[in-house]
Amino acid sequence: MEFLIGLLVVIVVLALIVVIWWISTHNALVRGRNLIQESWRQIDVELTRRYELIPNLVETVRGFAAHERNTLESVIALRNQARQLADTAGHEPTEARAAAEAELSQSIRNLIVSVEAYPEVKSDTNFLHLQRELSDTEDRIAAGRRFYNANVRDYNTRIESVPSNFVANAGRFEKATYFEANDPVVRQAPQVNFGEVSERPEAQ
Template identity: 45%
Template structure:
């Protein structure tokens, strides 16, 4: 009779553990999906600013049509990548596609900004100054939102990989979520110092 009670207690503990672990995984998954929603908000804001920036520059940069069109094309590709990633936050393919599109857009924006420095009248434009400031502010918000998302993904992934939670995770198909890693080659390069 005691062994029946012992088995019953063990069964109840397993059920309680499964419920608690399942709920924790759901909570962590919702947390990283919410964190991605913040990235979505900031990137959408960024994508909305870019056409205004290009329109402002068109009046001054009449000979740079190819660059302006390339910036808009990169913006459209990144926006498409964001829509796919927002449909399934954490999906490795969607996160990689978004990261690649964001790298391309970042490169084109860097080229655009460097080229715009050759146009003093454009740099003096109040509209250009305001848009550049808003874009810079948005870039900072994107970085913070991406960090929060990556932290939430890491917490979720660690929990789903830990034993014995990994048993519950595999039974209920909690798959690994992917980080959003956007490589900024300019930030990775070591600055050159010369004393000549």
């Protein structure tokens, strides 16, 4: 009888441990998912801000450097494409959107580089203001992307790892999407400072 009681106690204790672990793991997955959503919203805000800055930048450059028509049209076309993908995806991260945003960053870099040939543009107060705003926005996007992707990596690892994957499958937690470009050519964001343009690889 004592043996059965002892066995029952052991079973109850083990069951409680499993239940506590299950609840703890489930809550950790919920927190991870919410953190990803929160960190993504910060990126989306900055991407939207970039959409708003680009037309003003392009018009300012156009006034001084009409010969850069192809470059200007490319920037606007890529900006419109990125914004359309954002609207189509409900402003959620997708691989297609990540590639479009990376292409847009590269196109902006090309525009800023082309402006180096026009001293009158570089000395324009409005251009300098937009340049600084765009540079700050790009920096925030890059930092936000790194933070977001780090959260996605931790969350996806938990979903795929044993034994937490059992909780993830039971709770229908789905893998999150990274926000990064796979093409190494476009995995570079411009860093623009007053009259100086540099390019740095961006960590994901």
